[in-house]
Amino acid sequence: MVSGKLIKFLVYEILEFAAFSIPTIVVAEQFASAFQGTKNSAEKTFYWLIVSISVAYVALVTLIVWIPVKxxxxxxxxxxxxxxxxxxxxxxxxxxxxxxxxxxSIAVTEVQKNASNTATLPDTLPDLPVSVVLASLIIVDIIEKLRKYPLRGRPIKNEDSHIHTTDLQQVKTVTEPVKPSEKKNAVPQPAKRSPIGTGVLRAMSQQDERAELFLNSFIIWSDTTEMLRVSGHSAVFKSGWLYPVYIFSYISLLRIIVTPQNSLVRSLGVFLQDFPFMFVRISLIADLGTITPVLGLLKNILVTLSYFYFNYLTTFRVFTTNETTSF
Known part of the structure; x- marks a missing residue:
């Protein structure tokens, strides 16, 4: 009988391979349709040629890179x-x-520009290619984070055992005297939160890491998704702004290569996404108006400034004080 662990492994691998192969074929088909539309021939020779090349590319990369690495x-x-x-x-x-x-995606707009006047281009580009590409990356990201969790039952938490061990190490014996310095430097421990009484609130307060994993994975991608959505605006893809938008959006995606527990995740998020996005959004707003949300620009500015201030500026003497919190 096939074990559940094997089924889980096969499902994960099939989903990851689909996310690896499908976007290239879908976006290449969009390019083939746009390129075929520039020809005055009823034959779809160029269309099927481009589609077949994309399928061959996916098959070649799968055999040479994907399967051997897996x-x-x-x-x-x-x-x-x-x-x-x-x-x-x-x-x-x-x-x-x-x-x-x-x-x-860039080639689609360039083909349409060369085939007709800029004024005849559509007001917006189709959202399907961008959505397929980002959805595939989100799927692989979720699967890689979800591998260590079981899909049935509740995950085993190591926090309780860690806290229990830590508490036992800090317990003093009855005969051991307490030093005055320890009394003076003792930090009051926060009181434990009382459990919620009623059954409805207790059920609503449940927090499972697996459910939060899906939520956080989509939230992380929201800024890049919004930036790529801007590329579909006519004022962007009809001008040269399409290239910096796609280039910096791709650079922002490089941060997901590292694992979530890597200490560089926070820094990469600032240096590869918020810091460059801040300048791109300022330039877009200055040149084309508020085609990109001002809230996104505010988020990039606050994240960048807070990162540099609390991580670097506060280490200098001029920013060092003896300030204490009120709680």
Whole structure:
């Protein structure tokens, strides 16, 4: 009988491979349709040629890169312990799927520009290519985070055992005297939160890490999603602003290659997303108006300034004070 662990493994691998292969074919088909529309011939020779090339590309990359890396990580367990700071599946998706998809998306607008006047271009670009690409990355991101959790039952939490061990280490024996310095420097411990009484509120207060994982994964991508949505505005793709928007959006995606527990995640989020997005949004607003939300610009500014202030400026003497909190 097939075990649940094997079924879980196969489902995860099939979903990841679908997220790796489908976006390239979908975006290439969009480019093939746009390119075929520039021809005055009823034959779809160029259409099927482009589609077949994209399928061949996906098959070639799968055989040369995807399958060997997956088999190597599955067979060589000692390698898995050495790649805990970055995630190979997401790196392969970023390099071999997202990069060509962004190239095809830019090529679609360039083909339409060369085939007709700029005034005849549509007001907005279709959202399907961008949504497919980002959805595929989100799926792989969620799967890689979800691998360590069981899908049935409640996950085993190690926090309780850690807290219990820590508390036992701090307990003083009855005969051991307490030093005056320990009394003076003792920090009052916060009171434990009382459990919620009624059954309805107790049920609503449940927090499962697996459910929060899905929520956080989509929230992390919201800024990049909004930036790519701006690329579909006519004022952007009819001008040269399309290139910096796609370039910096792709750079912002590179941060997901590292694992969530990596200490560089916070810094990469600022240096690869908020800091460059701040300048891109300021430039867009100054040149084209408020086609990008001002709230997004405010978020980039506050995140960047707070990061540099609390991590670097507060270490200087001029910013060092003896300020204490009121609580």
């Amino acid at each position: 088999v190597l990580l599955y067979k060589k367990h000692h390698l898995c312990s050495k790649v805990r700071q970055w995630r190979p599946p997401l790196m392969m998706c970023i390099v071999f799927t997202t990069l060509p998809c962004f190239g095809f």
